[in-house]
Amino acid sequence: MEMLRQMNIRESMDKNEVLKVHQYIAHFWYQAGLSFNLIKLKSFKNMVVAIGQYGPHLPIPSYHDIRVPLLKKEVEYTENLMKGHREQWVKYGCTIMFDAWTDRKQRCEKLFELLDAIVEEVGEENIVLVVTDNGSNNVLADIGKLPLIRKTIRRAINQVRFSYAHFSTLSLLRNCRNKRELVRHAITIFSTSYLTLERLHKEKANIRNMFISDEWILNKLSKEPKGKEVAKVVLMPSFWNSVVYTLKVMAPLVKVILLVDGERKPAMGYIYEAMDKEKETIIKSFNDNESKYKDVFAIIDKKMELSAS
Structure with a gap:
């Protein structure tokens, strides 16, 4: 009975010592900001075993040792x-x-x-x-560099930034838009650009009305260069035509990139098939007017060819 009691005491002491060592390991882990999954690495287990086999008074490697x-x-x-x-x-x-x-x-x-x-x-x-x-990420990256599309996206983002940078303008804009936001964040910068353009287009009438309202005219921002530039762009028919054009090009391609960025990655063959399908959508949206999508298709074909080579 006495022997059993001594064994229980020793086991309890051993557990306390193990817990103490584990706490030191955990403290290092949290301080270094390491991923919890790293605890499963075989190299970590080998390190712990080697330290235990060496015993007490193991010298710690120096900063120079670990670097060189x-x-x-x-x-x-x-x-x-x-x-x-x-x-x-x-x-x-x-x-x-x-x-x-x-x-x-x-x-x-x-x-x-x-x-x-x-x-x-x-x-x-x-x-x-x-x-x-x-491939679709690279496709959208290069399509975003086409002069008209790049200019349209830049103007749209400038409009949103201006509105959010000035509280009085934002308040006025929210009143005109029933408090709906102009920008929505998405998985990629290209998807975000598309969603921003889409929201701007839906709110076209309200946005234009804001910049011709008495409230805007009386606002001191309407006299400043940035305010004048934003108002000028918003009231330009060519800007909104460019927004429609960009949406027609980007909408089908954003579908593909969201497909690629999903949790379940599709096979490359499926991606090519999806891209071909969305190209057909673009053709129909421009009523087979090749001049509208020729440059875009050239980029798609080149990038998808490079992805497969």
Whole structure:
């Protein structure tokens, strides 16, 4: 009985010691802001085992150690792991695959820089296929650079920014629009641009009425350069025609990019089929007037071809 009591005491003490160590680990984890999933890494388990086997008084690696010699050894270790793969690249060829890519800062060039670096590392002669499911992101990035579309989006965003930057204007605008917001945020910057244009177009009459109302004319902002410019654009028929044009082009393509950015990633073949279907929608919306969509289709075809090459 005495022996059993001693065992229970020792187990209780062991549990307390384990809990204490675990709390130190947790404290480091939270302070470093590490993902909870990292606790599952085999390398973490190996580290804990190695520390336990060493015992007390293990010296901690220095700042220099972790930055230089230890990092160099880890790179050498990784390079050795890659040797077998490099031999297979030459023998069997290699497929480069990119997962879905969304960048809220429109850094499309970074993607191509990364791809270029990978191609150089693998060896152009060893690559048999490049597969990416983000073709629609690149398509919309370049379509957004077309002069008329870029100008229309810029003017629309300036109008929204002006309204939200000035409380008095915003209050007046909300009264005209029954308190509906002008902008809605979406998954990508391109979707946001589209939704902003869509909301502006729906509120066209109310927005125009605001900028010809007595309240606006008496507002001091109406005399300032920015106020005059915004009012001028809002009252231009050509601006609203450009908004309609841009919506006709972007609406079908936004459907594709939302499809790609969804939780369930469709196969590339399905994306191509969806893009072809939406191209038909664009053709119909412009009554087969090729001059309206020729430049847009040239970008789509080029980008989708590059995604499959």
